Amino acid sequence: MTTSKTPVPLNRTARAWRAEPLANSPVDFHRSLPGYAPTPLISLPEEAARLGVKSVLVKDESQRLGLPAFKILGASYAIACALSERFGAGEVLRLEALAKRLDAEAGLSLVAATDGNHGRAVAHVANLLGLTSTIYVPPGVSEAAKDAIVAEGAELVELNLTYDQVVAEAAKQSGPGRLLIQDTSWKGYEDIPQWIVDGYTTLVEEVDEQLADIGVDRLDAVFVPAGVGSLAQAVVHHYRSSKHTPALFAVEPDTAMSVTAALCAGRVVPVDTGDTIMTGLNCGTVSEIAWPTLRDGIDAPITVTDSQALAAVADLTDLGVDSGPCGAANLAALRVLIADDELFTFSGLGPGSVVVLLSTEGKAANPQGNGNTEGTANREGIQR
Template sequence: MMDIAAFHYIANEQARKANPDKTQVRSMDRQATEQVKRFHKSFPEYEPTPLHSLKALSRKLNVGAIWIKDESYRFGLNAFKVLGGSYAVGKYLAKRLNMDISEITFEKLQMPEIKERLGELTFVTATDGNHGRGIAWAANRLGQKSVVFMPKGSSAARLYNIRKEGAEASITELNYDDTVRLANRYAAEHNGVLIQDSAWEGYEEIPTWIMQGYSTLINETMEQIKADGQNAPTHVFLQAGVGSFAASVLGYYVAEFGDDRPATIIVEPSEAACIYKSATENDGKPHAVTGDLPTIMAGLACGEPSTVAWGILRDYADMYISCPDAVSAKAMRMLGNPLPGDPQIISGESGAVGLGVLSLIQEEQALREVGERLQLNEKSRVLIISTEGDTDPEGYRDIVWNGKYPSF
């Protein structure tokens, strides 16, 4: 049996209670998300990523359906992050041009006369890999520069892929949050433009745009489910680093469905569970986790919640869970070696953890109370978003081939 001593959860008893002071989600309403999708559809590389149905696994785990949204196909970059970064870049450039984003297409931004009006810009960011690669990709295609800083311990493969997109990139000796501060200082000192999904007082506009950018993937997902003649999910598991991705999807569901939204479970690695810690403090404020944040889930190794995301996660999420790395590793193996009839999905460390948590809840007798609280049963329709593929191929093989981080 898997050691579940490091598995912790807390239910949000206020999530479904009416409260006029709850954080507003107007930035994630239908009009906003459709505008975002129109912008992304102007990219030559745009096409919806696959939504897989795991029918055999759903039977094994005793739920009605399991859907996996596979972001490894996004723009050929093996991860979803480019959605947020590219939209934020588009919004920034539109504002600089005194235009509305609805007037902007990716092709228009590449026009020589537009480039001449904008001048030479440098986009700066901190990243574990996926976000930085997306910023580098967007900047490169728009003829602009990018500078990317990565926290210590970052994958050499991810660094290579960022440099391959034309960025000036380096790995620091700092943890993620201190690397963000380094990027912020660099941007200020070199007249750069910081494009970061972390948010703090005085820096919230661009992180909000990034969150809006992520909405394309959940917009696609709901269209795909509807086109297949299926009902909406009853449960959604969302992994969190600073919380921007999770808050984007949850904000979409709140804006679109209100109290009829799916039960939303926020999942984090035990060593970097800043959202879980904030929820347990019970004072409504975001709280940081400090230190080196050692976890295989590099995309979630963040110690400080985004101030923009935290309000949404605090007010509307139904449960917060922190779990050990072995939970994600098990799910990577499950997806890479599926049951007969189910598709194979290559999911990275940060992408697979939601499925790992679902399987643990459904299979471990000691966690029966969690499933009961969430009303997970044979009629439940569960959505999980695999946010990345094997962005660190060597690390992926260590887990899937060599059995690193075993379940037993």
Template sequence: MNTERARLYWNEHPQRWGELPDADGLGAFHARLPGYAPTPLRAAPSAARQLGVRQVWVKDESDRLGLPAYKILGASWATYRALEARFGPFQPWCTLEELSRQLRAHLPLELVCATDGNHGRAVARMARWLGLNARILVPADMASARVDAIAQEGATVQVVRGTYDDAVMQAARLVGERSLVISDTAWEGYEQIPRCVVEGYATIFREIDGQLAVLGEAPPEVVAAQMGVGALAASVVRHYRRAGASSRVVGVEPTRAPCVLESVLAGGLVSVPGPHDSIMAGLNCGRPSPVAWPWVSQGIDAFLAVPDERAREAMRLLARDGIVSGESGAAGLAGFIELFTGAGREERRERLGLTADSALLVISTEGATDPVGYARVVGQVATRGTQGLS
């Protein structure tokens, strides 16, 4: 496999679904988390000029609830629902301290997950907020800044010799009476918690709808969704491919870990062997989540695998507009750069219904979670989007 050449596959018959309301209580739950506020929706004029559209909107997740990534939205909701299923129903509560007091009779209790960085830190933060222990399994090649950030949350970090998928398999074996596995990918017999992770990300898109309405703007013509195991992309599809919505969706992943693209080409879930060594570390996944798969495989208009250099280009372009975006965070824009610049761009624009008056949406899913790597790519030190990192 040529790991440096972009690959594109068009879904000839993308589907739409009926209206899917947010999970019961999701918005109220997130509003009760410490420091909750909608993250900014920023305009990126430099990106818009390069892509030849009127507007590029960037949902900036570089500071979400005090963490430099969006993952806390899914991890917190999935943790709450898992605790509720095992120990609930809970008495009414307004703060996490009040919820934590209801869990004390069940201690010691440990939250477990595998991670490429951001999900694990989010699970560790949720454990710290609730007075629980956390054990986070990480692949051996994960950036030291991301490992240190998880440890600073008070979690036990267990380094796995192998890939992210190897860490997932080891984490799955740790389910027990005193341990809850909070994974954002699924496997046979383990689907409910990953489904809650997908549900949790809906808060991002509810916020975007409100922010665009305040600005008097219509929904974007095209949305880019980072794929990885597919949890975020599934949430994008659930929102933007619902009945009555007109947005199209482009799914983006690294050429060095194209598990969704390979699965689409195979007509079902397959595993892509490693090494998965893209700089887009949060997307270094060898197999899509079976929970996300129906949404991702059927609802995305175009599946795109991009080389690392496109992510670097996107990081630098976002920095020109004052947006700090890490390697995985910039992947959506990397996909748009691949699609809408260079040879074949006019045909691709026409296929997705783009004009010079169109608006695009990318979700910058993380800030500079590896500050050294960010500075190396962008040529400057990130002054924000590095919460708790050094």
């Protein structure tokens, strides 16, 4: 066993904090999309036994509505909400209804900044609606990821800037005929990021239904990749407004610890980021709308190294789960927690615990981060 070398901010009141449920669930909208089906919730009994808990369950987002990541849930819902509002509709219109109305509005385009999956999702929905799109990317995005964005019909613009700077540039390039669909927020730009967050709720609503289907009535911990914090915001809001009150852990690379820094400082503070194979999590600033929810509802952040994430990718592959580094980082974080005395005691996990890991992408979503590694390197000596 080990003790944390870097202090981890622990919120001992997180599980008691409560949020108001969403007024409108996005599930019905997502069910109307072509090809919709709940993604699998996969049990890993070997890993549960190894780690000394009852169940480890992986929500596998490697195939979501034809794309290799969960981002399409937020992008599709936010685009539908934004366009429905633009047309003065009193409800969120389905894509086929929006496409008909868009026939009369020539020249509208969608704009986004991305390090891969969000931009591809925006481009995919734009293509479904018959719209053009422009996607801005920083250095480090793989050629395969860029090719996938272009294959969706988007114009791709590469900028030699950090991710946060690319977001700012995309915002500058947007306007009345160029609608910005971004998953981070700032003062004056909150509605679309919030709709993206709301769209992600479908993922955890599916988890609840799948747990009930297999007769599981308790949930002890959920691990979620952080990035700018949008998915983490959705997960925290959901579980702090539902019957389940699990411990919630935000997972991020040790080279991009924006959530950890914010929780330590008590406010959003930009951090310098370094290279990481977890490209979707390489974000230096927490979304402003996510911050209050993360501050009050996250039990703790957990950082992982590239080697730990790669080991988890390899082990999940051996167990039949398609997970890229951002998704596999959750398994790496669970291993870090189990191996750390303070975190393990704080978590309350034990032999009867049920743990859900939100694997947000398949390997196809992040081709440069899936190299070979010693998959069993972090397995020994962590069972309690």
